[in-house]
Amino acid sequence: MALRELLDKLKKDVSFNENVTGWSVIPAREGQYEDLPLDISPVLTDALASKGINRLYSHQAESWRRIRSGRDTIVVTPTASGKTLCYNLPVIQTLLEDPASRALFLFPTKALSQDQQAALNDIVLDAEIQIPIYTFDGDTPSSIRMAARQGGRIVITNPDMLHTGVLPNHTKWIEFFRNLKYIVLDELHTYTGVFGSHMANLMRRLFRVCRFYGSEPVVIGTSATIGNPGELAEALIGRRFELVDGNGAPAGEKHLILYNPPLVDQVQGIRRGVVLESRRLALRLLKAGVKTIVFTRSRIHAELVSAYINESLANMYNDNHRIRVESYRGGYLPNERRSVEKGLRDGSIQGVVSTNALELGIDIGGLDAAVLAGLPSSVASAWQRAGRAGRSGDVSVAIMVGSSSPTDQYLVRHPDYFLSRSPESAFVDPSNLYILSDHLKCAAFELPFEEGEDFGGDPTDLLGYLEEQGVLRHTSERWFWSDRSYPSERISLRGGGEGNVVIVDQTRGRNIVIGEMDSHSAREMLHDEAIYLHRGEQYQVKKLDLENHHAYVETSEVNYYTDALVKSDIKVLEEDRRRMVSGLEERLGDLLVRSEVAKYKKIRFGTHENIGYGDIHLPEDEMHTRGVFLAFVPDSASAAAWEEVPEEMKAPVVSRTATLIRVVAPVFLLCRPGDLGVAARILDPHHGTSGIYAYDNFPGGIGLAESLSDRLTDLLDAALDLIGACPCERGCPSCVGAMDERDLLTGNPKEATRLFLDAWIRNQ
């Protein structure tokens, strides 16, 4: 077949191989099957038979057994392994047996809900099974809402709707909650960080309402392959889960190629652009007749790449113009998306360029190749994208093209990372004070709290705090909601809550909201005159109005971007723990981070040279969070290495080390690059020693910094690898950051940092 031939050709292609940093082949695997369970209803057997299914994959059968015996179960399988049947079959079976029973399906996005409703209808409608299924979300017309509440046996919704629509009005859902037998949580691995911490509290509220109505639903979760699916499920739901993780679905041979675009400027470490290289690779695949999906990091890139590919194919003198490539991204209407999906399945479309909108389990049929323009920062997500190719069981290929970001540069040079390393773990902190107290308000609104009632722990103190704040009343052994507001309305599950800044595009009198950002980050990224990059589009901030939570922007075409200089003052409020780890002392505690952004740099695109400064006039910002101080305490490996650093190089070395920790962290923890804040200290006045602060960039903390030290050894190794393998001379944005012209240094900061890390690691 076409792909096999092309792979043979690529293997012999010298210029291609020069850029290949890793090429692995995962051999084909036979499927493992089991007969349909004996207790399955004939109606379901027929429905499956009509789709050509006469047996189950082993993990589907295993899920059936666990779920049918009433255990909370989490199914961990890769893309395209028949995951939805794992929960759809046992749920529908129970709903057939018990005509009063109900099920709640939660999907992280609306697009997924629609997809899953289609998948359910596919089973139910054909077999004429009388189970009404409703999607209940912000788009549901009010005429259907009543029917969904009263008659929905399966209700499909998302966490946001559960939070603001369903739970606060639970008395309208009495029959539903009384008879709730199953809760399905799909794509569990997406509930991490702040969103995950909110989710865990939302689940506490959901079970509280279920208890009130006397139901004890079984929870079924599904997750992509992450380091700790069971632990994450437990943190989210507060119960132990049974894990089903043997994948019984067959898979074809899979090639995984890591590709680093060639260097064009050795000194500054500039490589050929990731978008350009990805286009070229995709074209090569498409011209060879290989069905291909390209993943880009932004919507605008998705559009650009597909336009460029179609342009290149539009040659009337050969057959290439028959190849059709479409873009596919969030923001498309369902019918537009359906038509692309259909085109891919029936063969009228050969290529698709997508953002991560397709990463989550939307069915697009069989593709042979995936090109990733830029590496996803998480292994879980890399596998999900790579898994988009090879559905048919034939040979498939995923080419991952690295960008010049430090994380990409680290990952692209470590092919083993994708294959042998365990994927990163996900963290949530359900007891984040801010998030927890927000949900306690919502929970008290839903039902008064009894004294001694549990909410993932004993909430008495926090209830007392809310009473002081005047939103609860404590009387007759209960706490009652005593405020006129509707609390969930003001609490967003996906952002920092009340303080979010809304970004408004006002280009040519437009008035469109293009995004949201927590006010803490907004000070750095949305200050007046900042250049703000949003999904590949460039904007300039006209006005940041923190008081009213608005940032007004206009599109811009300047040749520089801005970087705010943040001065942070960190005060240790309380220390909870000290321990030696990786050659230093980790001191964990609560921090008060005061940050001031007073200046910003203008940096030219491409060359990264500093072309000027500007002033920022914003008041100081305060944040209480959780963090660690990584102290180079006497007699430790880090201190020994630190002493060898020449005095005048100490400042640049510690700040570059801090930068490395910040940029490498997302490789080990499921988080985004900005989620962890760092600050370097030559001599910290509180701790009386040199070291580095690492803290969660969210009020109250979300457990990132706290879990950092467990991976610190790996992290230091990675930092050293990154700096050692980078071909630049004195530092570049792909490793420790570019030289700042204000750095009038005697030595080479990159080399000094490398020596420091190397000595530190060796001393351990």
Added chain:
Amino acid sequence: MSNLSQRLARLRQAGPAPKTVKPGRDFFPVPSVLSEPPEPGWKRLTEGVWERSIESPPLLPDEFMDPFVLPGPLRSEDLVFYDLETTGLSGGAGNIAFLIGIGWQKAGRFTVTQLFLEDYPGETALLGRYTELIDDNLFQVSYNGRSFDSQVLKTRFLLNRMPPLEPPQIDLLYPSRRLWKQVLPNVTLGTLEKEVLGFHRTGDLPGREAPDAWFEWLDGDSGRIGGVFRHNADDIVSLARLLVHIEKWGALEPGAGGNGIGKRPSGAVPSARGIARQWSLGNLRRERRWLEAGWAGGERLCGRELAVRLRREGHFQSAVAIWEKLNESGRDFSAAVELAKYREHRMKNPESALEILHGLESLPLSSRHRGELEHRRRRLERKAAVDSD
């Protein structure tokens, strides 16, 4: 959550002042025993529930023989008027009714009875007393009760694990909207009191302040709660008066008295179209009479409506006469379109239909209307061309 309280303590210590503290709330010590509610007549019924009744001369006739907005001939004693004061304005499980006002007329007296919740724990007793007073056979008259008050009560019953009462609802908001929406800036109960009933409250506490007044009461400050009691009682009385007033309009025959309208009730005059719409729910003969009267009195909406009826009944000439009158100045879109349709389909005369449409082109039209006009014009031009061939 072991170190949660420590973290909380640090947060309090180092953090900025809480954002949501209500001004003044901290300054009133919470008394161990709540005092008696202000205003005369309150009796503590059971733990946590107070009750009082205010009597006045009758407001309603003994019987409504010829019902307009009521669902049938009813005696006044079959009706109960009610209104809640709640802790929130947007519904949901955390919204509590702390004051229930009910009014009825029996044995020649109109009585307003109020049940007041002293504090949260009394809610079950409050609802229990309410079920003693209210009987499922009574018709409940309210203002916006269909979507708000009755829903709040239902939620409260369910949360207290009591079977909710579901008496038939007569919500005066809907008929009021039909009758006065065209002639008044809005149809809140307050506006109707002033413009329709000719009645001005003095020193009224606005309804939206009720939640805070109750929270202050809980904190030992009874300064504003008395205003809520009066406001609620006044609302009940206004409801009864409004019903009587609306029924008077129902009893009126259009054209009686020579000037199109007979001895009419005082206050803002409803649109004839509104009265007709209300009648359309129960008495089509009277609806027609009001449409005719309204058109005679110059209400264009009545004319339009009437013409549609006449056309349906096959009285094309009468319908055309109305449309022509409506479109006298050539600026009435819907009448002009109707006339064009008539000329095209009935008279088979596309040219004369086109003439009418041409008159509309200078009008400022919505894009939907403009599209519709364009479509019709093209079709007529095609037809006209075929005809002339």
